[in-house]
Amino acid sequence: MKLWGGRFETGPSEIFERFSGSLHFDRKLILDDTRGSQAFARALAKQGILTAEERDSLLQAFDEIAAEARDSKYFDGAGDEDVHTFVIRKLGEKVGSLSEKIHTGRSRNEQVSLDIRLHLRTCADALLDGIAEVMRALLALARKYPDAVIPGYTHLRRAQAVLWPHYLLAYFEMLARDFERIEQTRARINVMPLGSGALAGSGFDFDRQQIARDLDFSQISRNSMDVSADRDFALDFLYSCSMIMLHLSRLAEDWILYSSEEFGWLTLGDGVTSGSSLMPQKKNPDSLELIRGKSGRVFGDLASLFITMKGLPLTYNRDMQEDKEPLFDAFYQALGSLSMAKAVADSMTMNPAVPRAAAEESWVVATDLAEELARSGVPFHRAHQLVGQLVLDSVKSGKKPSDWDGRSLAAFAPEFQPEMARLFSPAEGMKSRELPGGTGPRAVALALNDAQDRLNALSRPAGAP
Numbered sequence: 385m386k387l388w389g390g391r392f393e394t395g396p397s398e399i400f401e402r403f404s405g406s407l408h409f410d411r412k413l414i415l416d417d418t419r420g421s422q423a424f425a426r427a428l429a430k431q432g433i434l435t436a437e438e439r440d441s442l443l444q445a446f447d448e449i450a451a452e453a454r455d456s457k458y459f460d461g462a463g464d465e466d467v468h469t470f471v472i473r474k475l476g477e478k479v480g481s482l483s484e485k486i487h488t489g490r491s492r493n494e495q496v497s498l499d500i501r502l503h504l505r506t507c508a509d510a511l512l513d514g515i516a517e518v519m520r521a522l523l524a525l526a527r528k529y530p531d532a533v534i535p536g537y538t539h540l541r542r543a544q545a546v547l548w549p550h551y552l553l554a555y556f557e558m559l560a561r562d563f564e565r566i567e568q569t570r571a572r573i574n575v576m577p578l579g580s581g582a583l584a585g586s587g588f589d590f591d592r593q594q595i596a597r598d599l600d601f602s603q604i605s606r607n608s609m610d611v612s613a614d615r616d617f618a619l620d621f622l623y624s625c626s627m628i629m630l631h632l633s634r635l636a637e638d639w640i641l642y643s644s645e646e647f648g649w650l651t652l653g654d655g656v657t658s659g660s661s662l663m664p665q666k667k668n669p670d671s672l673e674l675i676r677g678k679s680g681r682v683f684g685d686l687a688s689l690f691i692t693m694k695g696l697p698l699t700y701n702r703d704m705q706e707d708k709e710p711l712f713d714a715f716y717q718a719l720g721s722l723s724m725a726k727a728v729a730d731s732m733t734m735n736p737a738v739p740r741a742a743a744e745e746s747w748v749v750a751t752d753l754a755e756e757l758a759r760s761g762v763p764f765h766r767a768h769q770l771v772g773q774l775v776l777d778s779v780k781s782g783k784k785p786s787d788w789d790g791r792s793l794a795a796f797a798p799e800f801q802p803e804m805a806r807l808f809s810p811a812e813g814m815k816s817r818e819l820p821g822g823t824g825p826r827a828v829a830l831a832l833n834d835a836q837d838r839l840n841a842l843s844r845p846a847g848a849p
């Protein structure tokens with residue numbers, strides 16, 4: 385069936401129909417389409433276009449369509465142009481010619497915007513839950529090893545000692561921003577477009593605020609041309625998914641390294657790893673590699689819609705139909721990656737002795753020593769120089785920090801005092817970093833409590849608009 389045709393002498397060619405049809409992917413929107421159409425039927429009744437009985441039989445028919453659509457075979461053999469056309473055909477099969485009234489004063493251009501907004505709102509809620517779950521898993525992992533000391537890295541070279549919970553809280557913060565970003569994106573999605581018509585505003589004086597209330601939207605759009613032309617909200621959504629993936633990808637990369645034989649800090653659960661078809665000893669971190677891999681795919685989804693939109697003249701152009709597959713894909717991959725990351729975190733165990741030894745054997749304490757010298761009155765550049773010389777001397781003679789004691793340290797240069805030798809233990813140096821945001825043990829304990837409070841405050845009542 386077609387929602388147009390009077391102006392044409394022949395129908396569309398088969399090749400064009402096949403090329404332009406979108407039902408095979410936009411069928412995902414069917415529940416949004418029926419829900420939006422029900423609100424629209426109520427608005428049409430208020431305009432006197434539908435009688436109360438007509439409205440009720442349409443509402444009933446949409447309910448039936450929504451119920452039947454739960455069976456995936458529902459779409460088998462359908463040749464309709466898109467989900468909107470499909471739903472109206474199904475409506476006709478149920479209510480006959482009454483179905484011809486449902487599209488009064490409505491355009492598919494606003495309808496598709498409405499459907500995507502309804503759909504992405506639900507997707508955003510699922511992502512918020514998924515992000516909060518990973519944040520919860522990170523806190524649990526931090527609490528399992530609250531005192532573990534690891535070397536922190538810059539340039540993938542051991543830099544300074546940090547507490548394991550401090551490291552995990554870095555990812556907690558990234559995810560907290562991801563949560564916020566999805567909330568902000570959701571607010572821009574949560575705008576009701578109906579009443580915009582094709583581009584000029586509908587010819588019927590709908591109570592648009594009432595439609596917005598009916599569909600739980602927090603506001604109505606302000607310009608009909610903007611509605612037809614705009615996919616900013618979709619791009620915001622793709623960007624937010626991309627940022628989630630970027631963070632999960634870096635976490636995955638860290639944990640791939642830290643669970644390798646070379647690092648040996650972490651053991652991933654059997655349930656999230658796989659073996660090799662040839663090499664019997666292998667236990668590979670495929671779950672994490674796939675999170676890393678899928679991030680590239682989601683960035684591609686974002687790039688694809690950006691490029692689709694960039695040269696389009698106002699307002700609607702059929703190019704915009706290409707928005708849906710990247711959106712569905714990015715959502716699916718981001719949600720799946722969040723669940724996978726949580727499962728990996730839950731499965732993981734740590735061997736704190738290994739990163740502790742890595743910290744103790746290396747010169748992650750050098751900055752602590754230089755800063756202690758500076759606190760004792762030595763100008764920092766001089767202190768830096770002195771500790772650099774101490775490290776060079778040690779590297780040349782094969783000394784580890786623990787090979788030094790107060791006496792040998794003080795003998796190395798007059799600026800060093802014997803009690804500074806306590807700083808050769810990485811856990812000691814961390815105690816000088818108790819300012820907010822630092823890795824000092826008290827600062828981290830406070831940060832953990834603060835993170836838990838913030839996480840608890842994130843939980844929203846289910847189904848909140």
Ligand code: ARG
Nearest residue numbers: 406466492493496702704705
């Ligand atoms: N299926 C189209 C889309 O997804 C909506 C239909 C609007 N089509 C049109 N020719 N105005 O964008």
